[in-house]
Amino acid sequence: MAVKEKVDNKEKIVSRDFKEYIREPNPDVGLDETIKRLTPEKIEKTIKAVIGRLSARIKAVIETCIHCGLCSEACHWYLSNDKDPTYAPVAKMRMTIWEMLKRDGKVDAEFIKQCARIVFTECNLCHRCSMYCPYGLDITFIIGMVRRICFLLGVVPQRQMDQDQAHIATLNQVWMSQNDWLDTMQWQEEEIGAEFKDLRIPIDKEGAEVMWLPLGAEPKTGTYHIERTAKIMLVAGVNWTVPGKDVWDSSNMPMFIRDLVTMQRIVRGLFENAARLRIKKLVLTE
Amino acid sequence: MYDFIKDPTLYNLVKGPLVWIAFIVFIGGSIYRLYSFINLAKKDKTIMPFISLKYTLRSLFHWLIPFNSVNWRRRPVITITTFLFHIGLVFTPIFLLSHNILWRESWGITWWTIPEDLADIITLVVIFCCVFFFLRRILAPEVKFVTFSSDYLVLFISFAPFMTGFLAYHQLLLSHKTMVILHILFGEIMLIAIPFTRLAHMFYFFLTRSFMGSQFALWHSRDW
Numbered sequence: 001m002a003v004k005e006k007v008d009n010k011e012k013i014v015s016r017d018f019k020e021y022i023r024e025p026n027p028d029v030g031l032d033e034t035i036k037r038l039t040p041e042k043i044e045k046t047i048k049a050v051i052g053r054l055s056a057r058i059k060a061v062i063e064t065c066i067h068c069g070l071c072s073e074a075c076h077w078y079l080s081n082d083k084d085p086t087y088a089p090v091a092k093m094r095m096t097i098w099e100m101l102k103r104d105g106k107v108d109a110e111f112i113k114q115c116a117r118i119v120f121t122e123c124n125l126c127h128r129c130s131m132y133c134p135y136g137l138d139i140t141f142i143i144g145m146v147r148r149i150c151f152l153l154g155v156v157p158q159r160q161m162d163q164d165q166a167h168i169a170t171l172n173q174v175w176m177s178q179n180d181w182l183d184t185m186q187w188q189e190e191e192i193g194a195e196f197k198d199l200r201i202p203i204d205k206e207g208a209e210v211m212w213l214p215l216g217a218e219p220k221t222g223t224y225h226i227e228r229t230a231k232i233m234l235v236a237g238v239n240w241t242v243p244g245k246d247v248w249d250s251s252n253m254p255m256f257i258r259d260l261v262t263m264q265r266i267v268r269g270l271f272e273n274a275a276r277l278r279i280k281k282l283v284l285t286e
Numbered sequence: 287m288y289d290f291i292k293d294p295t296l297y298n299l300v301k302g303p304l305v306w307i308a309f310i311v312f313i314g315g316s317i318y319r320l321y322s323f324i325n326l327a328k329k330d331k332t333i334m335p336f337i338s339l340k341y342t343l344r345s346l347f348h349w350l351i352p353f354n355s356v357n358w359r360r361r362p363v364i365t366i367t368t369f370l371f372h373i374g375l376v377f378t379p380i381f382l383l384s385h386n387i388l389w390r391e392s393w394g395i396t397w398w399t400i401p402e403d404l405a406d407i408i409t410l411v412v413i414f415c416c417v418f419f420f421l422r423r424i425l426a427p428e429v430k431f432v433t434f435s436s437d438y439l440v441l442f443i444s445f446a447p448f449m450t451g452f453l454a455y456h457q458l459l460l461s462h463k464t465m466v467i468l469h470i471l472f473g474e475i476m477l478i479a480i481p482f483t484r485l486a487h488m489f490y491f492f493l494t495r496s497f498m499g500s501q502f503a504l505w506h507s508r509d510w
Binding site for chain 1: 323326327329330332333345349356357360361364368426427428429430431432433434437440484486487490491493494495497498499501502507508509510
């Protein structure tokens, strides 16, 4: 993204490596500042550590893909950008992992920044391309792996890194302490008490049928969701509970930037909560 | 083989020892590639536990029949070309009369053959499909962006035996014997190339479909 050019009177950036890749500038501290810390050795080491000796899942994609472009119409990024070929799923692999493999990991910081822009801001990991690929290749897995490389190098859009750090520190994405969480639940129970006589929000109820796990934003900014969930559970007659200990936030943001350690801490925490209370089903907000 | 020892001409070379080499490399190479790939897959904890035969067959059923999956229906032209191309590519060489005669001469075995006129038409169809794929690589922007010289090479490897076979049958362009030598040579190159280029999708197709079919079944979603 080194060359700046005026296209249609609007400033656009033409990629140095791929002249077809033209985008509007999108300044982000998480990308622009972090690439200054990178050295070629660091990049090469990280790429080789992640890709390593090609595993079966990467090999299947690299050695089977016949470059037919049939995956492109699956991608909503491609469709909503006037069928710009650089938004096609296969093009995203071509501009990131194929190039890394071709150059044997010897790429520069500018290239990593471009990769980060492609994998973080132009793909939602929705798996639709695998539905359209005649071979059913797991393109999403490859994009996720490039995200992992970018994450290990610290080149992640600031907003996403911020959410990840919230998860690292508090195991939820809204910096909520355990006190705040319990307090919110009890306060909500009180609030609805005026409307429903028997309504309870059971915390840490052992042997309940269902454990409800909200998204971080619900106790923080969308408390009416808690109220509604409680009403639904009451009317449906479900024997339910919410966890009284961390982890309760089911929005696993670290998964999206492939911070595997934090991702595992969250999933493990959710299941340990369920096992501790002998829960039969987990119900997650979406 | 004996012909080549008695009379070491180029024709006897491509007709004798090189055929042996081509078939040994093709069969041996394919078995080796499949074996090492499945072994590699076993090392990955996220593949084998999810593979299910039922969903593999379901996935293959939807993708091996034309217009039986969403993307095949959305792209009718490509569906028709790709199915004609692959059926012609795999079955014409096996059931061609002249190839059958060669089998009978050397091993004394024969099987069904297709009429010569039909074989001629199928060959032309395969050639036109190759031209279509070539034009698509040049003209369709989403394909052009991901096209490398290896893609043209792979296309040429599958195109050349059919083109030379057609020219040899009609005795066009070069002398019949030269054309036949070229035809056999390109056929052998194709056989050798299958396990070691992306033509390996011939058998990887079944493995990748098996994986994705099973994965999507796990997510209670369709993969077609």
